[in-house]
Amino acid sequence: MRNFIIRRVILGLFITFFGAMLSYTVIRSLPTTYVESIARQRASNPLSMKSYQEWLADLNKVYGLDKGIIPGFFGWLGNAVRGDFGESWHYGVPVTEKFADVIWVSVILNIITTLVQFFIAIPLGILAARKQYSRTDYAITIFALMGISLPTFFLATILKYVFAIKLQWFDLYGLTGRFHTTMTSFQQVLDIAYHLVLPIVTLMMLSVGSLMRYTRTNMLEVLNSDYIRTARAKGLPENVVINKHAFRNTLIPLVTSLSGILPGMFTGAMITETLFQIPGIGYISYQAIIRGDIPFAMFYMVFLILLTQVSILLSDILYAIVDPRIRVN
Amino acid sequence: MSELEATNLTNEPTPNQAPQNQEMALDDARRVKTLSPGMLVFKRFIRNRLAVIGLVILIAMFLFSFLGPFISPYTETQVFYRSDTISKDYAGAIFNTELRYSVKEGEKFGGAEQARFLLALGKNQPHFKSGENTYAYIEEGENFYRIVQLDLFAESLIGRLNPLPGNTIPAGFEEVFKKANDAGKTSFVFEGTTYILTKEMKATQISTQRDVAIASYSIFDAYNPQDAALTNSFDFRLLSESAGVKNVKTFTFGGRIYKINEHEGQITILDDKGEPFAEVSNIIVNPLDQNEFLPVDFKALARDAIINRDTSFEYVDANGVTTEYDVNRVNTNYYIKRETPTILINIFEFPSAKHLLGTDNNGMDMLTRLMYGGRVSLMVGFIAVFLELIIGVVIGGVSGYFGGGVDTALMRFVDLFNSIPTMPLILIFGSVMDTLEVTPINRMFILMAILGFLGWTYIARVVRGQILSLREQDFMVATEATGIRTSRKIFRHLIPNVMPILIVTATASLGGLIITEATLGFLGLGIKYPLASWGSIINISSDAFIMGTYWFMWIPAGMLILLTVLGFNFVGDGLRDAYDPKMKR
Numbered sequence: 001m002r003n004f005i006i007r008r009v010i011l012g013l014f015i016t017f018f019g020a021m022l023s024y025t026v027i028r029s030l031p032t033t034y035v036e037s038i039a040r041q042r043a044s045n046p047l048s049m050k051s052y053q054e055w056l057a058d059l060n061k062v063y064g065l066d067k068g069i070i071p072g073f074f075g076w077l078g079n080a081v082r083g084d085f086g087e088s089w090h091y092g093v094p095v096t097e098k099f100a101d102v103i104w105v106s107v108i109l110n111i112i113t114t115l116v117q118f119f120i121a122i123p124l125g126i127l128a129a130r131k132q133y134s135r136t137d138y139a140i141t142i143f144a145l146m147g148i149s150l151p152t153f154f155l156a157t158i159l160k161y162v163f164a165i166k167l168q169w170f171d172l173y174g175l176t177g178r179f180h181t182t183m184t185s186f187q188q189v190l191d192i193a194y195h196l197v198l199p200i201v202t203l204m205m206l207s208v209g210s211l212m213r214y215t216r217t218n219m220l221e222v223l224n225s226d227y228i229r230t231a232r233a234k235g236l237p238e239n240v241v242i243n244k245h246a247f248r249n250t251l252i253p254l255v256t257s258l259s260g261i262l263p264g265m266f267t268g269a270m271i272t273e274t275l276f277q278i279p280g281i282g283y284i285s286y287q288a289i290i291r292g293d294i295p296f297a298m299f300y301m302v303f304l305i306l307l308t309q310v311s312i313l314l315s316d317i318l319y320a321i322v323d324p325r326i327r328v329n
Numbered sequence: 330m331s332e333l334e335a336t337n338l339t340n341e342p343t344p345n346q347a348p349q350n351q352e353m354a355l356d357d358a359r360r361v362k363t364l365s366p367g368m369l370v371f372k373r374f375i376r377n378r379l380a381v382i383g384l385v386i387l388i389a390m391f392l393f394s395f396l397g398p399f400i401s402p403y404t405e406t407q408v409f410y411r412s413d414t415i416s417k418d419y420a421g422a423i424f425n426t427e428l429r430y431s432v433k434e435g436e437k438f439g440g441a442e443q444a445r446f447l448l449a450l451g452k453n454q455p456h457f458k459s460g461e462n463t464y465a466y467i468e469e470g471e472n473f474y475r476i477v478q479l480d481l482f483a484e485s486l487i488g489r490l491n492p493l494p495g496n497t498i499p500a501g502f503e504e505v506f507k508k509a510n511d512a513g514k515t516s517f518v519f520e521g522t523t524y525i526l527t528k529e530m531k532a533t534q535i536s537t538q539r540d541v542a543i544a545s546y547s548i549f550d551a552y553n554p555q556d557a558a559l560t561n562s563f564d565f566r567l568l569s570e571s572a573g574v575k576n577v578k579t580f581t582f583g584g585r586i587y588k589i590n591e592h593e594g595q596i597t598i599l600d601d602k603g604e605p606f607a608e609v610s611n612i613i614v615n616p617l618d619q620n621e622f623l624p625v626d627f628k629a630l631a632r633d634a635i636i637n638r639d640t641s642f643e644y645v646d647a648n649g650v651t652t653e654y655d656v657n658r659v660n661t662n663y664y665i666k667r668e669t670p671t672i673l674i675n676i677f678e679f680p681s682a683k684h685l686l687g688t689d690n691n692g693m694d695m696l697t698r699l700m701y702g703g704r705v706s707l708m709v710g711f712i713a714v715f716l717e718l719i720i721g722v723v724i725g726g727v728s729g730y731f732g733g734g735v736d737t738a739l740m741r742f743v744d745l746f747n748s749i750p751t752m753p754l755i756l757i758f759g760s761v762m763d764t765l766e767v768t769p770i771n772r773m774f775i776l777m778a779i780l781g782f783l784g785w786t787y788i789a790r791v792v793r794g795q796i797l798s799l800r801e802q803d804f805m806v807a808t809e810a811t812g813i814r815t816s817r818k819i820f821r822h823l824i825p826n827v828m829p830i831l832i833v834t835a836t837a838s839l840g841g842l843i844i845t846e847a848t849l850g851f852l853g854l855g856i857k858y859p860l861a862s863w864g865s866i867i868n869i870s871s872d873a874f875i876m877g878t879y880w881f882m883w884i885p886a887g888m889l890i891l892l893t894v895l896g897f898n899f900v901g902d903g904l905r906d907a908y909d910p911k912m913k914r
Contacts, residue, residue: 149894154887
């Protein structure tokens with residue numbers, strides 16, 4: 001097991017390294033329009049003593065763009081491992097500072113979504129598996145597939161149309177209301193919670209389907225296994241069979257799937273946050289990326305890659321913890 | 330048993346064959362309905378109600394997108410117009426602040442002379458020179474000047490009168506001149522001729538004068554266009570304006586007696602029959618459209634309205650149609666507006682029989698746009714999946730077939746590729762295409778390539794897994810034993826066995842690709858106008874006003890995306906179940 005983890009960690013680091021290099025190459029190969037536009041802006045300032053070319057050269061030097069891609073990458077990497085990801089071009093503050101500012105919104109959003117999603121998906125998935133091919137099963141399957149098939153933006157737009165425009169229960173955009181600054185801190189928390197309702201519903205609807213199907217598949221597998229047949233043959237009541245014998249075994253893959261939400265938690269739901277203009281890491285990164293903010297985009301990409309690797313490792317470890325059979329091998 | 334045989338045997342027995350059937354033994358091979366693997370999959374697929382619904386949805390979507398445009402009476406980028414009346418500027422009016430000149434027949438008073446005149450007027454000099462000629466002006470009334478040219482008659486230098494060659498000084502002329510000169514007068518009359526005195530250096534010049542031009546702010550509009558030349562002629566203007574200044578009600582010109590009818594600064598000249606002949610005013614009224622001709626009575630009404638500060642007036646045109654005109658003042662300009670029939674682009678028209686789903690923000694038929702948009706969306710999805718399949722099968726196939734070091738290296742490469750976050754990368758490419766201003770059609774191809782290039786890893790893994798297990802099977806050992814070529818082994822024996830799972834995977838991933846394409850279109854980074862795609866059609870709903878007001882702008886497109894993706898997911902699910910019943914969902 002220890003050897004496995006060590007192997008996995010080394011592989012993860014290797015993948016992160018090359019993933020970062022690949023991302024850097026792609027980003028650097030793009031036309032550096034952002035730097036050019038800043039240079040043009042500064043050169044057109046009447047007080048500017050330098051020409052556009054001089055500004056461009058200066059800025060390229062400051063941002064390390066004058067070096068080739070490979071030296072540039074190692075320069076970036078050298079700073080990055082020391083925790084220095086540079087200053088965001090778009091926001092004008094250090095990337096990590098901006099990240100620390102907004103990350104809590106995404107984390108809260110994702111934790112609540114995940115909890116709600118588990119509470120809805122697991123009972124429904126088990127129900128569908130118990131009554132396989134019944135009307136309930138079909139209804140749940142269709143509902144799950146609808147959730148999977150709905151594009152985020154369409155669902156979000158429908159929700160906004162119904163609840164924000166027609167019923168006027170919620171605001172269209174934003175994390176805080178108009179009178180947020182005049183509220184007491186308890187009211188402020190309520191205000192934010194109120195503004196998070198629609199984004200959470202959107203995220204939940206989109207991901208609940210696949211979790212439901214996952215639960216159903218696993219439950220079906222468990223229900224078809226020998227020990228369930230044995231339990232039934234023993235004459236155990238159906239409730240005990242389902243809740244004690246089947247459900248516990250269904251939890252194995254579900255627990256491991258929990259680690260899969262880790263990348264999502266810290267990288268945010270880019271589309272949903274953008275649509276509701278929730279200033280979480282997804283929305284902030286979207287803004288930075290479409291403006292060609294290389295330090296922020298690099299940070300975000302590498303962070304995503306690293307988190308994915310960590311979540312894979314975690315899921316392997318979790319699997320070993322909940323399923324003793326794995327540990328033996 | 331071959332498929333052909335199977336289908337023959339499963340046919341319904343015809344009446345002639347009935348007796349044979351009865352005699353059939355229990356273990357007769359013909360009693361057992363044997364189906365080919367393909368047929369089995371098909372049967373299982375058909376039995377799955379959801380899958381059939383999905384298939385029906387997909388067929389409907391394909392018909393809608395690929396046949397629809399042929400049925401639709403409109404084209405993809407056909408813009409619709411409607412006519413409506415909107416209050417539009419019809420004419421403009423302004424108080425004249427520039428002198429208008431009328432030059433006497435046979436005389437010359439061009440731009441250079443006019444400029445000199447204005448200079449002299451500004452400096453309050455009574456005379457001015459332009460070229461060889463000297464001019465003087467006489468203020469006949471307020472902003473009404475008569476300009477005369479001075480012809481040198483004689484010159485007086487130190488008390489001596491020298492006539493110009495050819496002129497003789499009449500008797501008694503000198504006394505009159507001296508009297509006037511000593512009195513400091515600028516003109517004197519001798520024997521009915523007016524002589525003008527001008528100082529040139531130390532000499533005093535004596536000149537006769539003749540009329541050259543008049544200048545005034547008045548604008549003459551003849552009721553009959555044929556009279557325009559007459560009313561703008563020097564003589565007519567001089568007579569009429571002089572009469573106006575002198576407050577004389579009539580004047581005679583060309584043997585006719587004209588009457589002057591003044592009201593609030595506007596003058597109407599009536600001819601000898603009492604009919605209005607011309608309008609004189611200092612307000613210029615011009616049509617905004619150069620092709621338009623404004624009747625004089627319209628101009629008169631407009632001027633009255635301006636002077637009386639009315640905000641509107643009514644005018645009955647030659648056909649007896651009454652139109653109301655509004656007068657708006659902006660600084661010193663007056664704009665005369667009227668309800669004008671105008672051709673407008675028919676945007677955001679609500680659904681009607683003509684446009685079943687209304688028209689969009691460019692005045693194009695929404696239903697037709699949706700058909701073409703479906704074409705693009707489906708095509709992007711299919712080509713991207715095709716690319717994914719090619720890359721995935723090659724890499725997965727090579728990896729699975731050769732195994733060992735090649736396999737490890739390729740799989741680490743797949744891991745690496747898989748770890749790169751897709752969405753940020755696609756967004757970067759989208760915004761780069763924005764800055765490079767890629768043409769919409771190229772954008773579509775680039776998008777297909779990017780989507781295909783970023784999504785092949787799953788297929789590569791599936792193919793590798795399949796080939797790894799197939800490699801160990803007996804038929805592969807047999808191919809080894811018979812010693813057939815590697816390429817034949819791969820393409821004749823391995824790939825066909827991977828095909829079913831490839832179809833299942835491709836169908837399931839098509840839904841996701843269509844969503845990705847639509848999301849990009851929605852964010853404005855995907856397919857761009859004038860090409861339509863379902864995502865880019867919904868893009869407009871990011872404007873909250875349009876989203877709330879015009880439901881038909883985004884709900885139909887969203888429903889189409891939802892249905893198509895749902896169809897692909899149903900069919901993909903059904904195919905997977907049918908292909909591998911053990912793996913039920």
